[in-house]
Amino acid sequence: MRKLEVSGLVFSYENRKILNQLDFSVEEGEFVSILGPSGCGKSTLLKLMTGVLAPESGEIRVDGESIQGITEHFAYMPQNDLLFPWKTILENVCLYGRIHGTSAQVKQEAERQIEAFGLRGYENEYPSALSGGMRQRAAFLRTLLCHADILLLDEPFGALDVITRGEMQDWLLGVRKKMNRTVLLVTHDMDEAIYLSDRILILDRKSGKVRRELCITEKNRSRDWLYQQGDLRREIYQEIMGERNAKG
Numbered sequence: 001m002r003k004l005e006v007s008g009l010v011f012s013y014e015n016r017k018i019l020n021q022l023d024f025s026v027e028e029g030e031f032v033s034i035l036g037p038s039g040c041g042k043s044t045l046l047k048l049m050t051g052v053l054a055p056e057s058g059e060i061r062v063d064g065e066s067i068q069g070i071t072e073h074f075a076y077m078p079q080n081d082l083l084f085p086w087k088t089i090l091e092n093v094c095l096y097g098r099i100h101g102t103s104a105q106v107k108q109e110a111e112r113q114i115e116a117f118g119l120r121g122y123e124n125e126y127p128s129a130l131s132g133g134m135r136q137r138a139a140f141l142r143t144l145l146c147h148a149d150i151l152l153l154d155e156p157f158g159a160l161d162v163i164t165r166g167e168m169q170d171w172l173l174g175v176r177k178k179m180n181r182t183v184l185l186v187t188h189d190m191d192e193a194i195y196l197s198d199r200i201l202i203l204d205r206k207s208g209k210v211r212r213e214l215c216i217t218e219k220n221r222s223r224d225w226l227y228q229q230g231d232l233r234r235e236i237y238q239e240i241m242g243e244r245n246a247k248g
């Protein structure tokens with residue numbers, strides 16, 4: 001079933017068109033990564049979905065219904081974890097969920113999920129006691145507890161060192177299907193996109209549209225499988241670089 005449809009989306013900053021008649025759709029439960037050269041409008045696209053920015057024209061539909069402004073359909077997770085240092089991990093992860101349920105319900109669900117997020121034993125610690133990866137997992141759990149049906153992840157592991165980033169990708173691969181959410185991931189990391197996605201959309205800076213779409217159908221993913229995806233990696237790289245070279 002089609003969860004999200006973007007059609008004819010147009011957006012400009014100061015008369016410079018960033019997205020121009022952008023069209024794409026995402027199925028329910030699908031994990032879609034958005035790649036593209038710097039400045040092609042990846043973060044702008046997420047801001048349009050969250051309602052922080054308004055499009056000049058075009059439409060965003062969720063479950064077939066046109067949406068405008070800030071809605072409860074989307075939960076956004078940025079690169080920085082934005083945990084409140086004066087609140088415990090449990091308090092932090094329950095923060096946004098309270099809007100959608102009673103404190104007791106949200107806390108109960110957080111307690112249920114905390115194991116899978118590798119945070120057991122840290123519920124009453126403050127963020128400063130956690131590693132970068134743990135903090136991102138806490139921020140992730142907070143996003144998940146929002147109960148929004150579509151998660152928008154904007155370079156969620158971009159600030160982590162390469163080892164922790166790899167661990168986070170392995171962890172997300174493990175919980176991805178269990179989360180049962182539709183996910184849009186903005187990333188600069190081709191391997192991350194290949195490893196985690198059902199589909200990759202490559203945005204084109206020049207046209208402001210989707211330049212290329214790639215489906216990844218492998219069911220049994222592992223690091224060994226990822227290391228064998230040289231052809232796919234080359235293809236994605238050439239698409240991004242080709243666009244860059246065409247721009248000059």
Ligand SMILES: Nc1ncnc2c1ncn2[C@@H]1O[C@H](COP(=O)(O)OP(=O)(O)OP(=O)(O)O)[C@@H](O)[C@H]1O
Nearest residue numbers: 013014018036037038039040041042043044045188
């Ligand atoms: N508030 C703003 N005012 C004017 N121009 C902006 C603003 N925010 C972003 N831009 C410009 O719009 C373009 C798209 O920005 P955006 O952040 O969406 O790109 P991106 O693909 O996410 O880039 P990156 O990969 O570098 O994070 C860029 O050229 C950027 O400089």
